[in-house]
Amino acid sequence: MINSYQDGDKFTLAVDCIIFGFDNEKLKILLIKRDFEPEKGKWSLMGGFLRKEENLDEAADRVLQHLTGLDNVYLEQLHAYSAVDRDPLERTVSVSYYALINASTTPEINDDGEQYAAHWFNIDEAPELIFDHNAMVRHAMNRLRYRALTKPIGFELLPEKFTMRQLQSLYEAILGEKLDKRNFINKINGLDILHKLDEKDMNSSRKGSFLYMFDELKYNAKVSEGFIFKL
Amino acid sequence: MINSYQDGDKFTLAVDCIIFGFDNEKLKILLIKRDFEPEKGKWSLMGGFLRKEENLDEAADRVLQHLTGLDNVYLEQLHAYSAVDRDPLERTVSVSYYALINASTTPEINDDGEQYAAHWFNIDEAPELIFDHNAMVRHAMNRLRYRALTKPIGFELLPEKFTMRQLQSLYEAILGEKLDKRNFINKINGLDILHKLDEKDMNSSRKGSFLYMFDELKYNAKVSEGFIFKL
DNA sequence: ACAAAAGTGTTAAGAATACACCCATGT
DNA sequence: ACATGGGTGTATTCTTAACACTTTTGT
Numbered sequence: 001m002i003n004s005y006q007d008g009d010k011f012t013l014a015v016d017c018i019i020f021g022f023d024n025e026k027l028k029i030l031l032i033k034r035d036f037e038p039e040k041g042k043w044s045l046m047g048g049f050l051r052k053e054e055n056l057d058e059a060a061d062r063v064l065q066h067l068t069g070l071d072n073v074y075l076e077q078l079h080a081y082s083a084v085d086r087d088p089l090e091r092t093v094s095v096s097y098y099a100l101i102n103a104s105t106t107p108e109i110n111d112d113g114e115q116y117a118a119h120w121f122n123i124d125e126a127p128e129l130i131f132d133h134n135a136m137v138r139h140a141m142n143r144l145r146y147r148a149l150t151k152p153i154g155f156e157l158l159p160e161k162f163t164m165r166q167l168q169s170l171y172e173a174i175l176g177e178k179l180d181k182r183n184f185i186n187k188i189n190g191l192d193i194l195h196k197l198d199e200k201d202m203n204s205s206r207k208g209s210f211l212y213m214f215d216e217l218k219y220n221a222k223v224s225e226g227f228i229f230k231l
Numbered sequence: 232m233i234n235s236y237q238d239g240d241k242f243t244l245a246v247d248c249i250i251f252g253f254d255n256e257k258l259k260i261l262l263i264k265r266d267f268e269p270e271k272g273k274w275s276l277m278g279g280f281l282r283k284e285e286n287l288d289e290a291a292d293r294v295l296q297h298l299t300g301l302d303n304v305y306l307e308q309l310h311a312y313s314a315v316d317r318d319p320l321e322r323t324v325s326v327s328y329y330a331l332i333n334a335s336t337t338p339e340i341n342d343d344g345e346q347y348a349a350h351w352f353n354i355d356e357a358p359e360l361i362f363d364h365n366a367m368v369r370h371a372m373n374r375l376r377y378r379a380l381t382k383p384i385g386f387e388l389l390p391e392k393f394t395m396r397q398l399q400s401l402y403e404a405i406l407g408e409k410l411d412k413r414n415f416i417n418k419i420n421g422l423d424i425l426h427k428l429d430e431k432d433m434n435s436s437r438k439g440s441f442l443y444m445f446d447e448l449k450y451n452a453k454v455s456e457g458f459i460f461k462l
Numbered sequence: 463a464c465a466a467a468a469g470t471g472t473t474a475a476g477a478a479t480a481c482a483c484c485c486a487t488g489t
Numbered sequence: 490a491c492a493t494g495g496g497t498g499t500a501t502t503c504t505t506a507a508c509a510c511t512t513t514t515g516t
Contacts, residue, residue, distance in 0.1 A: 008243045008244075008280040008281075009243075009244075009280070009281065009282055009283045010241035010242060010243055010244075011241060011242055011243075011244050011281065012239045012240075012241055012242075013239075013240075013241075013242050013244070013324060049239040049240070050239075050240065050242065050313070050324075051240055052240045052315075052322065053315065054315070055313040055314050055315055056311055056313040056324070057313075077310060077311060079308060080287055080308060080311045080326045082281070082286040082287040082288075082326075083286050084283075084284065084285070084286055091283065093244060093281075093287070095311045095313075163468090164468090164469090165467085165468080180506075180507075180508085181468090181469090182469090182470070182471080182507095182508085183505080183506065183507085185469085185470085186470095186471090187505095204466095204467070204468090205466060205467040205468065205513085205514085206465090206466070206467075206468095206513065206514040206515045206516085207466085207467065207468055207469090207512070207513040207514060207515095208467095208468080208513085208514085209467075209468055209469085210468090210469095394495090395495090395496090396494085396495080411479075411480075411481085412495090412496090413480095413481085413496090413497070413498075414478075414479065414480085416496085416497085417497095417498090418478095435493095435494070435495090436486090436487080436488095436493060436494040436495065437486070437487040437488045437489085437492085437493065437494075437495095438485070438486040438487055438488095438493080438494065438495055438496085439486085439487080439494095439495080440494080440495055440496085441495090441496095
């Protein structure tokens, strides 16, 4: 049974990316409209096939870069989907990844009109997706919520400089609940992983609000001292 | 790029199982000694190849049943490992699963001596494993610790009837730390998901200790009322 | 002067932790 | 009678949650 390779069936392997973004108000997801069969015209996640010379992480990076042009994106593997009939055309096992991209750094999406049209949707207004992609998105949301509480991944979704209010809005969008302003700020400051700038953002109010940066060095130092990030 | 299936490479897909057990004292892992190449004679996880007519969960079930004869085992998918050179003989992508089996229900292991010899190891005394199996085990331990705090999975590893002390020892083994007896019992009782029997286990002491059963109905009712299990 | 968002601490409630003695029984 | 593990409750600390007013400044 396991003592030989010769009798193994072979499979097409795909990656599908759940791409999250944030526009300072709502959590978004990037979807593409399929311009090819099967399920032409329907919305789906961005995906691609694994190639012999790469591993799954690299395939996900490649797919993401093709669509967004972005490199060094936060990507995390989620789950392998393998139902025999999940893809009606051909047996395909797909490994899902979720990506966090900072909407303000994001250049135009590679929407070449030929293969697919890409579009940002509010996470709660996304259309029905093909295959098992709806389940993939639900799963990704759960993981995102969990991760947001145990790793400072939120910063991946924000511009380099951001206000406390933006950070709070992001966490509210991820967790799906309102948070208390003072408690939130106290908690964040208690973590001591932000650098407060002298600069203010004057867009949101007359008074202006101070900008902060995530201090990755401080964070890494704390983690290596055994500090456990917990929001 | 994604608009056709024809140019896709194909891959051998495997599942590898991290099989945890508990002997009332230590957390154990079931490993097999390979009697075939590559890496003949070395210890590894139990694995097998995915077949066309099944999905990954089914493949993991099959592999596990072949080894242990057990059905209805708790199995959870963990991660897809896909390094190009992870298996020196042939490009193989492997999806890891962890399994929890109740050592007392476990019949003899299917150790047929021809293909492999299976052996239980204390988790902290396990030998070096082939390929990336060491990483798979580390990953599985982390997931097990997390799950143990948020789902009553511990009960999968115990006999149907068990004492509080057994339950506590199990959690201590999983979490790798000593717990306070009174606090532990208070917490467990606070969850109100156990059924206390009139029966006593007379093996562990002269006085005897009451046996308990996990009440799955109560648990499910609580969960569907929105109760969040948190140990 | 007022509208609109920023900024700032304290108190109360709840959760987690530390801790020590008596009980039942077989030998 | 004693040795062994079983069983039980309270006080303290820490963490989390609730809560309201003043500041700044552009119009």
